[in-house]
Amino acid sequence: MLSAQGRELRRAGQPAQALVLVEQAMALRPDSADIANQHGITLRQLSRAAEAVASFDRAIALAPTLASAHANRANALRDLGQREAAIDGYDRALSLNPGDALAWQNRGVVLAELGLHALALASLEKALSLDDSLVESHWNLALVLLRLGDFERGWREFEWRWHKPDIALSARHFSKSRWTAGEPLAGRTMLVCAEQGLGDTLQFCRYLPWLSAQGARTKLLVQPELVTLLSGQLGITEVATTGSRMPRFDASCSLMSLSFFAGTRLDNIPLAGGYLQPPPERLATWRERVETLRKPRIGLVWSGRPDHGNDANRSLSLEQLLLALPSGPHYVSLQNVVRASDAKALRSRHDIAEYAPLLTDMAETAALCECMDLVISVDTSVAHLAGALGKPVWLLLPFNPDWRWLLERDTSPWYEQMTLLRQSAPGDWRGVLGKLAARLQSSFPCSNSPAST
Numbered sequence: 001m002l003s004a005q006g007r008e009l010r011r012a013g014q015p016a017q018a019l020v021l022v023e024q025a026m027a028l029r030p031d032s033a034d035i036a037n038q039h040g041i042t043l044r045q046l047s048r049a050a051e052a053v054a055s056f057d058r059a060i061a062l063a064p065t066l067a068s069a070h071a072n073r074a075n076a077l078r079d080l081g082q083r084e085a086a087i088d089g090y091d092r093a094l095s096l097n098p099g100d101a102l103a104w105q106n107r108g109v110v111l112a113e114l115g116l117h118a119l120a121l122a123s124l125e126k127a128l129s130l131d132d133s134l135v136e137s138h139w140n141l142a143l144v145l146l147r148l149g150d151f152e153r154g155w156r157e158f159e160w161r162w163h164k165p166d167i168a169l170s171a172r173h174f175s176k177s178r179w180t181a182g183e184p185l186a187g188r189t190m191l192v193c194a195e196q197g198l199g200d201t202l203q204f205c206r207y208l209p210w211l212s213a214q215g216a217r218t219k220l221l222v223q224p225e226l227v228t229l230l231s232g233q234l235g236i237t238e239v240a241t242t243g244s245r246m247p248r249f250d251a252s253c254s255l256m257s258l259s260f261f262a263g264t265r266l267d268n269i270p271l272a273g274g275y276l277q278p279p280p281e282r283l284a285t286w287r288e289r290v291e292t293l294r295k296p297r298i299g300l301v302w303s304g305r306p307d308h309g310n311d312a313n314r315s316l317s318l319e320q321l322l323l324a325l326p327s328g329p330h331y332v333s334l335q336n337v338v339r340a341s342d343a344k345a346l347r348s349r350h351d352i353a354e355y356a357p358l359l360t361d362m363a364e365t366a367a368l369c370e371c372m373d374l375v376i377s378v379d380t381s382v383a384h385l386a387g388a389l390g391k392p393v394w395l396l397l398p399f400n401p402d403w404r405w406l407l408e409r410d411t412s413p414w415y416e417q418m419t420l421l422r423q424s425a426p427g428d429w430r431g432v433l434g435k436l437a438a439r440l441q442s443s444f445p446c447s448n449s450p451a452s453t
Contacts, residue, residue: 005021007022007038009021010038010041010042010045015042015045015046016046018042018045019039019042019043019046022035022038022039022042023039025038026039031062032062033058033059033060033062033063033066033069034059034066036055036056036058036059036062036069037055037056037059037066037068037069037072039055039058040052040053040054040055040056040059040069040072040073040076041072043055044072044075044076044079047079049076049077049079049080050076050080052072052073052076052079053073053076053077053080056069056070056072056073056076057073060073065096066096067093067094067096067097067100067103068093068097068100070089070090070092070093070096071089071090071093071100071102071103071106073089074086074087074088074089074090074093074103074106074107074110075106077089078106078109078110078113083110083113083114084114086110087107087110087111087114090103090104090106090107090110091107094107099130100130101127101128101130101131101134101137102127102134104123104124104126104127104130104137105123105124105127105134105136105137105140107123108120108121108122108123108124108126108127108137108140108141108144109124109136109140111123112140112143112144112147112400113400114400115399115400117144117147117148117407120140120144121141121144121145121148124137124140124141124144125141128141135160135163135164136164138157138160138163139157139158139160139161139164141157142154142155142156142157142158142160142161142403143403144403145157146158146403146404147403147405147406147407148406148407149266149406149407151259151264151265151266152265154403155259155260155264156260158256158260159257159260177250177251177252178251178252178253179251179252179253180253180261181260181261181262183251184215185211185214185215185216186214186215186216187215187217188215188216188217188250188251189216189217189219189237189248189249189250189251190211190216190217190218190219190249190250190251190252190253191219191220191221191247191249191251191252191253192208192211192218192219192220192221192252192253192254192255192258193221193252193253193254193255194220194221194222194223194226194255195254195255195256196256197381198223198225198226198362198381198384199379199380199381199383199384200255200256201222201223201226201255202226202276202362202381202384202385202388203384203388203404203414204255204256204258204259205220205230205234205255205275205276205388206234206269206270206271206275206388207255207258207259207262207270208220208234208235208236208258209234209235209270209271209275210258210262210270211235211258212234212235217237218234218235218236218237219236219237219238219239219240219247219249220236220238220239220240220255221240221241221242221246221247222239222240222241223241223242224241224242224361225361225362226239226361226362227239227240227241227361228279228361228362228363229276229278229279229361229362229363229366230276233275233276233277234275234276266413267413269413269414272413272414272415272416273390273416273417274387274388274389274390274391274415274416274417275388275390276366276385276388276389277366277370277389278363278366278367278369278370278389279363279366279367282363282364282366282367283367283370283371285367286364286367286368286370286371287371289355290332290353290368290371293330293332293353294329294330295329295330295373296329296330296373296374296444297329297330297331297332297371297372297373297374298329298330298331298332298372298373298374298375298376299331299332299333299334299368299369299372299374299375299376299377299382299386300321300325300331300332300333300334300335300352300375300376300377301333301334301335301375301376301377301378301380301382301383302315302316302317302318302320302321302335302342302377302378303315303316303317303318303335303339303342303378303380304378304379304380304381306339310402313398313400314378314379314380314397314398315378316378316396316429317341317342317345318338318342318345318346319342319345320429320433321376321433322345322348322349323433323437324433324434324436324437324440325349325437325440326437326440326441326444327351328444329351329440329444330351330353331349331351331352331353332352332353332354332355332368332371332372333346333352333353333354333355333356334359334365334368334369334372334375334377334382335354335356335359336356336359336360336365337356338354338356355368362381362385365382365385366385366389369382369385369386369389369391370389370391372386372391373392374391374392374393374394374443375391375392375393375394376393376394376396376436377393377394377395377396378395378396378397379395379396379397379398379401379402379405383395383418384415387412387414387415387417387418388415390416390417391417392417392418392419393415393417393418393419394418394419394421394436394439395412395418395419395420395421396421396429396432396433396436397420397421397422397423397432398422398423398426398427399422399423399424399425399426399427399428400426401422405420410422419439421435421436421439
C-alpha cells in the first residue's frame, strides 16, 4: 500500500513526498525488488542519479531477471554521463523483455548521443514498431534522420514536436485556420509564428519569401529581440511579438514547419548565401564605433545562455578560446552577456573590444557583425545571425552536434560562408582549438602565435 501510494505521488509530480512513503515501504519489506526499483525511480526523479543506481542494483540483486530494474538503472547511468554502461544495461533489459518499447527508445537516444546514428536509427524504429504513439521516439527519430541528411523523412517526423509537452512552441497557441501545404495562399494574410530559440527563427525565416511567392501577405510573430531586425525584410508586411496586440490574419502556421511544407532537401535549401541585412542607421553607427579597430576584425562568441539544456556541451570559457587566438587581428566580443567567470580573461587581452551593454537586440548585434571580417562562434543564435548576413563564420562544434550541422562535413548547406570545426571525440575542445589556431595563422599570416593569458 505504501509503495503504491508513493508511486501515485511520484506520477503526480511530488517525488519528495513519494520518497518518504517508498522508504517506509522498504523498511517494512527490505526483500522486495519492486519496492527497491520504485525507490530508484523516485530518487532519479529527484536528480539523485548515483543513489538511484544503488537502489536499482539492490533490486537486481533481489530479482536478477527484473527487466525494468535493468532499464531504469541504464536511465540513471545516462544521467551520470556513463553512456556505454547505459547501453549495456538497455541490452540486458531487452534480452529479458524484448517488447519494451521505452527501453528501445531510450537506447536509441543514448546511441545518438554517442554518435552511433545508424544504430540509434534502428533502435528508435524498433521502438515505434512496438508502439507508434511514442512521441519521444518520433522526435528523436526526426533528429537522427535530419542529422543523417534524410530530410524527406526527417521533416515529417519533426512535426511530432507538436505533441511534446516539454518544448516551448509559441505557435501552438495560434490554431486559427492552421494552414497546410497545398491550400491556396493568393490574397490571404498568413501569420507565421516563431517557435523555440532565436537561432531557429533566424535559420528558418529564409522560408518567408517562399510564402510571398505564392501570393500570401506574410505577417510574423517573433521574439522581441528580433522585431527591429526582421521588420521590412523578406517580404514581411508586419512583425509583432508575443504579448503585443495580435495582427489580423486569415491563416497561421509555424515558422519551423515551412521547411517541411517547402519540400526541403539538402540540395534545395533557399538563400544559403545570405538573406538578412542590418538596419542602415545602426550599421552606420557601428561602423563609426569600430573604425579605429585595426583589421582584420574578428567577432567572437564563446558561450551561449547558461540555462540552455545543452550549454555544457556547446559552450567554452573565454580562457580556453584565448589559447587559440594569435595577436595581430583585433577581436570583438559579440556576446551580449559576459559571464562573471570570463571577466578576468577578457581583461587580460587588450586586443578584444567588448560592447555587451550596447547589444540590446539582434539588430544591434547584426550591425556589429556586419563590421567583422570573420565571426568565430560556438553554436548560438549569433552563428545563425552571421550566416544569415552572409558573413564568413567559423563554427566550433561539439562531437555530437545539433541536427542542423549534419555529420562529418566542414561546410553547411544552410550557410555558404560557414566552416564547421568539429570535435573528433566527446569533449575534445583542445583539438578544435588546434584547428582554429592553424586556420587563423594560415588565413592571417601576419599574425603572431597565440598570446599568453
